[in-house]
Amino acid sequence: MSSIEPMTLGQIAQEHDEVETPKREVVFAVEDLAVAYASNVAIREVSLEVYKNAVTAFIGPSGCGKSTFIRCFNRMNDLVPSAKVTGNVLYHGKDLYADEVDPVEVRRRIGMVFQKPNPFPKSIYDNIAFGPRVLGLKDNLSDRVESALQRAALWDEVKDRLKESALGLSGGQQQRLCIARCLAVEPDVILMDEPASALDPISTTRIEDLMHELKREYTIVIVTHNMQQAARVADMTAFFSVDVAPDGGKRTGILVEYDRTSKIFTTPADKRTEDYVTGRFG
Amino acid sequence: MATPELIAGAEPRLRPGSLSGRRRIGEDVVKGVLALCALVSVATTVGIVIALFVPAIEFFREISIVDFLTGTNWSPLFEPASFGVLPLVGGTLLVTAIASLVAMPLGLGAAVYMSEYASPRARGIIKPAFELLAGIPTIVFGYFALTFVTPLLRDIGVPVDIFNTLSAGLVIGVMLLPTVASLSEDAMGAVPRDLRDGAYALGSTKVQVATRIVVPAAVSGIVASFVLAISRAVGETMIVLVAMGQQPNLTFDPKEAAEAMTAFIAATGAGDIPTGSLEYKTIFAVGALLFVMTLVMNVFAIRLVRKYREAYE
Numbered sequence: 001m002s003s004i005e006p007m008t009l010g011q012i013a014q015e016h017d018e019v020e021t022p023k024r025e026v027v028f029a030v031e032d033l034a035v036a037y038a039s040n041v042a043i044r045e046v047s048l049e050v051y052k053n054a055v056t057a058f059i060g061p062s063g064c065g066k067s068t069f070i071r072c073f074n075r076m077n078d079l080v081p082s083a084k085v086t087g088n089v090l091y092h093g094k095d096l097y098a099d100e101v102d103p104v105e106v107r108r109r110i111g112m113v114f115q116k117p118n119p120f121p122k123s124i125y126d127n128i129a130f131g132p133r134v135l136g137l138k139d140n141l142s143d144r145v146e147s148a149l150q151r152a153a154l155w156d157e158v159k160d161r162l163k164e165s166a167l168g169l170s171g172g173q174q175q176r177l178c179i180a181r182c183l184a185v186e187p188d189v190i191l192m193d194e195p196a197s198a199l200d201p202i203s204t205t206r207i208e209d210l211m212h213e214l215k216r217e218y219t220i221v222i223v224t225h226n227m228q229q230a231a232r233v234a235d236m237t238a239f240f241s242v243d244v245a246p247d248g249g250k251r252t253g254i255l256v257e258y259d260r261t262s263k264i265f266t267t268p269a270d271k272r273t274e275d276y277v278t279g280r281f282g
Numbered sequence: 283m284a285t286p287e288l289i290a291g292a293e294p295r296l297r298p299g300s301l302s303g304r305r306r307i308g309e310d311v312v313k314g315v316l317a318l319c320a321l322v323s324v325a326t327t328v329g330i331v332i333a334l335f336v337p338a339i340e341f342f343r344e345i346s347i348v349d350f351l352t353g354t355n356w357s358p359l360f361e362p363a364s365f366g367v368l369p370l371v372g373g374t375l376l377v378t379a380i381a382s383l384v385a386m387p388l389g390l391g392a393a394v395y396m397s398e399y400a401s402p403r404a405r406g407i408i409k410p411a412f413e414l415l416a417g418i419p420t421i422v423f424g425y426f427a428l429t430f431v432t433p434l435l436r437d438i439g440v441p442v443d444i445f446n447t448l449s450a451g452l453v454i455g456v457m458l459l460p461t462v463a464s465l466s467e468d469a470m471g472a473v474p475r476d477l478r479d480g481a482y483a484l485g486s487t488k489v490q491v492a493t494r495i496v497v498p499a500a501v502s503g504i505v506a507s508f509v510l511a512i513s514r515a516v517g518e519t520m521i522v523l524v525a526m527g528q529q530p531n532l533t534f535d536p537k538e539a540a541e542a543m544t545a546f547i548a549a550t551g552a553g554d555i556p557t558g559s560l561e562y563k564t565i566f567a568v569g570a571l572l573f574v575m576t577l578v579m580n581v582f583a584i585r586l587v588r589k590y591r592e593a594y595e
């Protein structure tokens with residue numbers, strides 16, 4: 001296989017790059033964040049801002065802490081007993097990790113789609129209705145379900161089989177179902193951890209198209225291994241890497257560079273980013 | 283990349299030619315031994331069924347099966363003998379119902395607690411306590427019911443007889459609690475993390491994740507634990523013999539003494555009755571009925587689970 005030409009990715013990125021970048025509203029401001037699992041620091045010293053109605057991508061080699069990092073935005077790391085988060089994540093100016101913040105309330109505003117489609121073993125309808133029911137949004141439930149499925153571009157494929165099990169859907173349909181499930185509660189932000197890595201190219205394209213649609217209404221953060229995908233969908237891209245301690249022991253994820261996607265793929269400021277996006281590393 | 287054939291000096295691969303090979307004797311021996319193991323358990327079951335049903339069928343040559351199943355008076359050993367089994371069935375069902383009312387909700391609650399809430403430390407205390415509880419001989423539970431629970435019930439103002447269904451049922455329920463809890467917890471532990479994460483990510487609380495995701499997905503295992511608990515309550519002998527009494531009594535009042543089917547079998551079998559006599563065959567008739575009741579319940583439960591489970595595979 002030939003290595004990917006840097007210019008190709010750059011061109012892809014530039015295609016949808018907005019020429020003038022107006023000062024965007026900040027949704028998340030991360031300040032000096034670190035996450036440790038017991039005594040192993042998975043990621044440290046991360047500071048960056050995530051902007052409203054943009055797609056922000058996190059790329060980097062396996063094990064550099066991308067999943068760990070994205071799970072800080074909706075406090076999913078709380079569910080891992082050994083995980084400890086330090087530093088600040090400000091969401092519209094409020095610290096998500098302040099004592100009085102309820103993680104359940106956080107997750108109601110910040111939805112998440114996982115790497116492996118994880119439909120509940122219930123009907124398609126009940127999957128989408130799950131979030132609204134949990135939140136007590138029982139009015140016009142079927143309208144809500146339909147609208148979520150429409151926005152996730154799944155309605156036409158499932159409208160005649162809403163009562164059937166969601167496990168009967170294809171992998172790509174299941175992942176769009178998970179996106180629809182997330183949209184049904186009208187979140188403010190959607191986090192996606194490698195949402196297309198288990199899917200075929202056609203399903204992947206559909207999900208990418210969907211992200212372009214969805215960013216008009218939502219703020220999207222996505223982890224991806226696929227640099228073409230980052231170039232295609234993301235407005236902003238953060239490149240993470242693994243910092244190995246001088247003695248060759250501890251490996252910690254660090255943020256190397258964060259910028260407009262077109263910049264990351266054409267004229268990265270850091271040598272490590274350039275090596276990575278040109279396929280010379282990882 | 284060089285394919286293996288092109289590596290200089292490499293040994294030639296197996297040639298396509300005759301594909302027949304020698305029989306692998308060891309393979310046959312292993313298979314035979316394993317089949318034998320399976321056969322032993324099947325044969326035992328068949329043997330038990332025959333040993334149970336042959337005398338039972340002889341019993342029904344002498345006593346009408348309709349009278350047996352619908353009669354409300356059970357006094358097989360005294361003249362005039364009467365073979366209405368309903369008082370025994372009633373005793374068994376009542377004690378089983380009480381035991382189930384204790385073991386199922388408490389066992390399920392304990393399982394949800396252990397699988398969704400407990401810290402590793404709390405689990406480290408509860409699990410061994412349950413294993414201890416599961417290891418107590420039933421005769422000990424029997425006397426616990428008779429000498430502790432019954433007086434306790436009286437102290438708190440429940441006017442129970444010395445022998446009564448309530449204490450026996452409560453204690454059987456406690457005895458079965460670890461079974462229900464640990465089997466249900468296994469079933470919940472097998473529910474993939476993904477599903478929990480998905481529900482939490484939608485803003486579910488712990489209670490919502492437990493009741494709307496974990497329990498429905500684990501329902502077949504939970505029902506299996508319930509069925510096992512019921513079967514064991516129906517078959518429980520020592521506790522009912524010691525604490526519930528041996529007076530056939532068709533009643534729904536758990537404060538009274540009554541006799542369970544197993545208690546009749548054990549007490550009568552322990553007495554000296556001539557082999558082949560009608561009394562002797564009575565034991566087998568009651569045993570066969572017990573067997574059929576458990577079987578019907580198991581089949582029914584399997585149907586129920588198939589219909590309602592939310593399989594995650």
Ligand SMILES: Nc1ncnc2c1ncn2[C@@H]1O[C@H](COP(=O)(O)OP(=O)(O)OP(=O)(O)O)[C@@H](O)[C@H]1O
Nearest residue numbers: 037042061062063064065066067068069080082253
């Ligand atoms: N639950 C956990 N407990 C302990 N260590 C963990 C846990 N989850 C992740 N880690 C460790 O944290 C580090 C970062 O893992 P993470 O999953 O965040 O990487 P990633 O960048 O998402 O990798 P990938 O691209 O392979 O998904 C790894 O060294 C991993 O072993």
Ligand SMILES: [Mg+2]
Nearest residue numbers: 066067068193
């Ligand atoms: Mg990951």
